[in-house]
Amino acid sequence: MNSTLHTHRYLLQYAIKPSVQRTAVMDYLLKNRTHPTIDEIYTALSPSMPTLSKTTVYNTLNLFLEKGAVQALVIDEKNARYDIDTSAHAHFICKKCGKVYDIFGLKPEVFELPQNPNFTIDSVEIAYSGTCNACKES
Amino acid sequence: MNSTLHTHRYLLQYAIKPSVQRTAVMDYLLKNRTHPTIDEIYTALSPSMPTLSKTTVYNTLNLFLEKGAVQALVIDEKNARYDIDTSAHAHFICKKCGKVYDIFGLKPEVFELPQNPNFTIDSVEIAYSGTCNACKES
DNA sequence: TAATTGAGTTATAATGACTACAAAGATATA
DNA sequence: TATATCTTTGTAGTCATTATAACTCAATTA
Known part of the structure; x- marks a missing residue:
């Protein structure tokens, strides 16, 4: 194919x-x-x-x-990571294994860009962190 | 003093x-x-x-x-940045000058940690980016 | 007080991600 | 086909961060 x-x-x-x-x-x-x-x-x-x-x-x-x-993710301190999905979604990084996962289904207002007199804001990145199940069990 | x-x-x-x-x-x-x-x-x-x-x-x-x-910020790709304010607030980075500013006054639900069956999420970081006024004018 | 211990600090070297640069290769245009 | 331009490649260099080992110094004990 x-x-x-x-x-x-x-x-x-x-x-x-x-x-x-x-x-x-x-x-x-x-x-x-x-x-x-x-x-x-x-x-x-x-x-x-x-x-x-x-x-x-x-x-x-x-x-x-x-x-x-593509979009560059800043969620990982060690390396740059790249994402072709440029739609509104968040990410999760496991602090133990370092893998990055998508988080879909959040409320749309989370991705709204706030008005601010001091800056022109044109994008937002939402980075959750914690532990994934696989790392939790081991 | x-x-x-x-x-x-x-x-x-x-x-x-x-x-x-x-x-x-x-x-x-x-x-x-x-x-x-x-x-x-x-x-x-x-x-x-x-x-x-x-x-x-x-x-x-x-x-x-x-x-x-302290909290480490992942908003800046070049260097680690540190913040002693661990309360719920977001950040803005100017892509031209690289300075990082606080963003207060966002709706509380923006900082809510979603439930997810695959991960244990224990923190969130919200990173806005764009251009600050000073860089815009020059 | 003097000796000892160990935490904390320091300088140097090593690592690793990323970029600069120049040469080599591929592609497009005439 | 010849030439100009774009793309790829390998090497060398930069810079943030970490590893390591020696050194300093304060606290503890005798």
Whole structure:
């Protein structure tokens, strides 16, 4: 099953010129909704693309960010994490294992941008933290 | 005006054994509600404490974190920032100058912790971003 | 008081994420 | 096909943070 065509069109929607590497990265993001880090993306793609450079993954994600195709999460202190789902949703990070999960179904007013005379606010990020069940049990 | 006594008692409330360095760092945090970075704290205290080591500032803030005396903010991708105000409030970061401001007066339900069968959620951080007035004008 | 112990501090080195840069490769245009 | 431009790549560099080991000093004990 070849999803390259779909991913190709997806990139063009954001005015991103497709290349083999860009298509592979975006394809990975579309299929792995796990808020991956640069290193996770690189490690996943590297076996099937041995010449891939980690710098390219950095460049590609920075380009996706500029074009608004992905969102950078600041929930993880260690690494930048990326999310292709730019709809209104929150995140949860497990302080033990470090995994990041989506939180859907919150009240819409939580995502409202407040008026403030001192700033122009144009986005909000909501980060919950605690312990996931898997870590709790162990 | 000597505030060391007050700060001294403040540390003891969190079961932190006071030392000259710890008192100085906590005193700085209490008087400068600017969500400072490690480097900002070190640079501010260094002139009056020439032997102060940056490692000590790192150690001290990590101790304060463990003891719950300060909160670490994840809003800034570049550096860790620290806040002694652990009450329910949000933050705003200006994407141009990088300064972090407090946002008070939000509806209480924004800070409510949702129930979720998969996680035990014990805190929330709300991070707005955009441009501050000063950067907008320039 | 003197010796001892251990917490706290310090400086240096090491780690790791991210960026800068320049060369090599691929793609588009004439 | 030739040329110009974009993209990728590897290396080197930067910077925040942590690890480590030596040192300082205050509290404790004899």
